[in-house]
Amino acid sequence: MDTKIYKEKLEAELKTLExxxxxVGIKDxxxxxxxxAVQPEENISPADENEVADTIDDFENNRAILNDLEIRYNDVKLALEKIEKGxxxxxxxxxxxxxxxxxxANPSARTCKEHME
Ligand SMILES: [Zn+2]
Known part of the structure; x- marks a missing residue:
């Protein structure tokens, strides 16, 4: 199997995901x-409760986005490792x-159509 084209796609995707x-986050x-996940950069005054609440929402939102990106990122990495291992x-x-x-359509797919989620 010629994996060159998939490798290129995966490497491009990895860069975008990174x-x-x-x-939304930093590497641990x-x-x-x-x-x-990082706090969105905003100057908040602790006196303003509405703003504090907004910032917490933003942070939760960042965390959700980050989790989703992380899963995709790890799938892409895994696929690249599989290319190396053959x-x-x-x-x-x-x-x-x-x-x-x-x-x-999805170079980081881990299962065949029969077993896709
Ligand atoms: Zn299968």
């Missing part, structure tokens, strides 16, 4: 695999080859 992650210095394009459930049209 930029998006950096807009103790665990570079992990990302931590196991790319195989379903994680039954080890059957994943259809190429599925991989074209």
């Amino acid at each position: 930029q998006e992650l950096q807009s 210095p103790n665990n570079p695999q992990d990302w931590i 196991t790319y394009g195989m379903c994680e459930i039954n080890n059957h080859p994943i259809d190429e049209d599925r991989l074209m």
Whole structure:
């Protein structure tokens, strides 16, 4: 199987995801695999309760976005590792080859169509 085209797609996606992650979080210095959501940069005066509440909402929102990005980021990383190991394009459930049209649409797919969530 020629993985070159998928590798290029995955590397581009990884870069985009990394930029998006950096807009809502920072890498955990103790665990570079992990990302931590950051407080949105705003000058809030503690006296204004409404503003404090808004900031907490923003933070929760950032966390939700970050979690979603992190899952995608890890899937892309995993796919790139599989390319290195030569196991790319195989379903994680039954080890059957994943259809190429599925991989074209989603290069970090981990399962075949039969086992997709
Ligand atoms: Zn399968």
